[in-house]
Amino acid sequence: MANLYTLPQPSVWLPYAHKELAGALAPGATLTNATAVSEVLLVGNVRFLTVRILATAAGSLTFAFARPKGVNPNRFLPSQASGKTSGELDPAGLTAYATLAPSAVAVSANTEAVMQVTTNGEWFGVLTYTPSASGVVTWVDVSAL
Numbered sequence: 001m002a003n004l005y006t007l008p009q010p011s012v013w014l015p016y017a018h019k020e021l022a023g024a025l026a027p028g029a030t031l032t033n034a035t036a037v038s039e040v041l042l043v044g045n046v047r048f049l050t051v052r053i054l055a056t057a058a059g060s061l062t063f064a065f066a067r068p069k070g071v072n073p074n075r076f077l078p079s080q081a082s083g084k085t086s087g088e089l090d091p092a093g094l095t096a097y098a099t100l101a102p103s104a105v106a107v108s109a110n111t112e113a114v115m116q117v118t119t120n121g122e123w124f125g126v127l128t129y130t131p132s133a134s135g136v137v138t139w140v141d142v143s144a145l
Contacts, residue, residue, distance in 0.1 A: 021127075021140040024091075031057045031131040038128040039140075040066070040089035046144040049117040051127060053107055057135025061105040061115055065122040066094035091126050109135065 020027070023039045031037065043049060043065075053061055100120065107113040107129070119125070129137070 016142070016144060018141065018143045021142060025053075025127065025129060025137055025140045027137055027139045029137040031055060031059070031129070031133075031135045031137060033057075033131060033134050036128050036130040037137075038091035038126050040091050040094060041125040041127055041142060042089075042123065043117075043119045043125045043144070044123045046119050048145045049119055049125070050143045051115045051117070052112060052139075052141045052143075053115075053129065054110070054112045054138040054140075055107060055129070055131065055135055056109055056138065057131040057133040058109040059107050059129055059131035059133075061107055061113060062101070062128045062130070063115060063117055064096035064101045064126050064128070065119075066096045066124045066126050068094055068124070089124070091128075094124055094126060096126055109133070110138075 021039055024037050025039045029037065041049070051061070051063070100122075102115060102117050105113050105115045117125070127140070127142075129140075
């Protein structure tokens with residue numbers, strides 16, 4: 001009989017079941033017309049992802065799978081760079097893949113919008129909101145299964 005300690009163990013990375021984003025897309029984050037705001041999501045061990053957003057400015061919500069750039073040793077933002085989190089991945093330190101991205105979601109001002117993503121074993125995702133007016137983020141919630 002095999003020793004249980006020698007059998008392969010599942011990944012130690014357990015995704016969050018639900019969280020409110022607390023980085024660049026945190027509640028109260030300022031939105032400027034046509035200026036994209038991005039936050040990296042770790043989607044390892046996640047099969048399905050649901051993103052819900054409410055903002056005072058209309059715009060477009062996009063999601064892209066990404067890989068770390070091999071030449072950028074600084075993949076993390078400085079501590080507290082975007083306001084509320086430390087150790088937050090820098091979206092500029094990742095390269096978005098051109099394939100398998102879900103369709104963009106149009107967001108109306110002060111109206112909840114939802115995006116659903118099948119992650120297919122990817123590790124990193126970049127969530128980007130590009131407002132078509134100035135305003136603030138009310139909240140962005142992410143649920144994973």
